[in-house]
Amino acid sequence: MSKFRKSNAKEVPAVSTASLPDIVFMLLFFFMVTTTMREVTLKVRTTLPTATELSKLEKKSLVSYVYVGPPQKQYTKMFGTEPRIQLNDQFAKVSDIPDFILAERAARDEAEIPFMVTSLKVDEFTKMQIVGEIKQELRKAAALHINYSSRKKIEVK
Amino acid sequence: MRKTPEIPSASMADIAFMLLIFFLVATTMDVDSGLERVLPQMPPENQEQDDTPPIKERNVFSVLLDQYNRLMVEGEIMRVEDLREKAKEFMRNPTNSENLPETKTTEIPLLGNIEVTKGIISLRNDHGTQYGTYIAVQNELVAAVNELRDEFASERFGKTYANCTNEQKSAIREAIPSRISEAEPKTIGGKK
Numbered sequence: 001m002s003k004f005r006k007s008n009a010k011e012v013p014a015v016s017t018a019s020l021p022d023i024v025f026m027l028l029f030f031f032m033v034t035t036t037m038r039e040v041t042l043k044v045r046t047t048l049p050t051a052t053e054l055s056k057l058e059k060k061s062l063v064s065y066v067y068v069g070p071p072q073k074q075y076t077k078m079f080g081t082e083p084r085i086q087l088n089d090q091f092a093k094v095s096d097i098p099d100f101i102l103a104e105r106a107a108r109d110e111a112e113i114p115f116m117v118t119s120l121k122v123d124e125f126t127k128m129q130i131v132g133e134i135k136q137e138l139r140k141a142a143a144l145h146i147n148y149s150s151r152k153k154i155e156v157k
Numbered sequence: 158m159r160k161t162p163e164i165p166s167a168s169m170a171d172i173a174f175m176l177l178i179f180f181l182v183a184t185t186m187d188v189d190s191g192l193e194r195v196l197p198q199m200p201p202e203n204q205e206q207d208d209t210p211p212i213k214e215r216n217v218f219s220v221l222l223d224q225y226n227r228l229m230v231e232g233e234i235m236r237v238e239d240l241r242e243k244a245k246e247f248m249r250n251p252t253n254s255e256n257l258p259e260t261k262t263t264e265i266p267l268l269g270n271i272e273v274t275k276g277i278i279s280l281r282n283d284h285g286t287q288y289g290t291y292i293a294v295q296n297e298l299v300a301a302v303n304e305l306r307d308e309f310a311s312e313r314f315g316k317t318y319a320n321c322t323n324e325q326k327s328a329i330r331e332a333i334p335s336r337i338s339e340a341e342p343k344t345i346g347g348k349k
Contacts, residue, residue, distance in 0.1 A: 124289035
């Protein structure tokens with residue numbers, strides 16, 4: 001029997017860390033696959049409105065974002081406090097939207113264009129005038145499928 | 158041949174951790190969601206005005222939002238909370254009332270002859286309306302249609318709309334259409 005007993009049986013052997021890199025790599029690959037990079041730095045503040053009848057945006061690669069809201073603090077000197085439109089990384093005018101949509105289309109596969117969605121991330125307290133103008137421009141550009149981005153409202157019944 | 162020394166792999170975990178942390182920080186996990194709507198097509202510029210027949214007054218459910226975020230439905234001031242019930246009543250027309258929209262008997266596959274409402278919800282907002290209020294109203298209108306579809310689905314198929322097959326869904330969509338039209342905004346009530 002003593003043949004099988006180790007000489008220092010009282011000491012607990014250290015946990016092997018040899019598999020640690022593998023575990024970490026597994027996590028790493030998971031995050032690399034699921035990740036979508038933050039593409040824009042927000043220059044406007046958007047507090048989204050709440051709603052209950054939400055539908056998810058399925059394919060993020062097919063979504064183009066239009067941000068509308070008051071400029072963030074560091075930009076108020078140049079751009080004021082009135083709600084502004086942001087496309088990609090810069091402030092834009094309403095008339096820039098058709099070009100933006102065309103550029104977004106050019107960046108996608110032709111087969112995917114019919115499934116493109118424009119997501120409007122608009123601040124709650126924006127006046128509808130600017131939103132109405134954006135909608136007109138989107139209609140002109142034939143980007144008809146839109147999504148009013150909003151947060152989930154917890155319903156009290 | 159001389160034996161090549163083994164590459165030390167002790168730091169592998171550290172490197173992997175560093176990458177992992179980078180991706181953790183750069184990741185946005187939140188799913189974007191929102192109210193989905195389809196804008197109407199832009200009419201061709203040289204279109205003749207008014208070639209569509211006028212819509213009867215009883216078939217239109219008019220929703221107005223003014224610059225002070227007040228809501229007027231069918232000529233009376235209303236709270237947003239009551240809009241859903243009112244819209245459902247309009248779309249359903251349970252008593253075949255004279256003031257509520259007409260129905261048209263349509264044959265729909267899977268369902269047979271169904272009384273489909275001819276009602277149209279017309280939403281008009283002011284330039285000064287707040288976006289949050291506008292979304293709240295849109296949400297109530299979409300919710301009204303969704304609830305009607307859900308009720309109809311459980312009545313006919315014994316399950317919620319979301320659980321129906323695609324054929325059943327399109328049949329339900331035909332039976333309970335979602336016609337929300339948005340008029341071009343104009344300034345309602347007073348000057349800014």
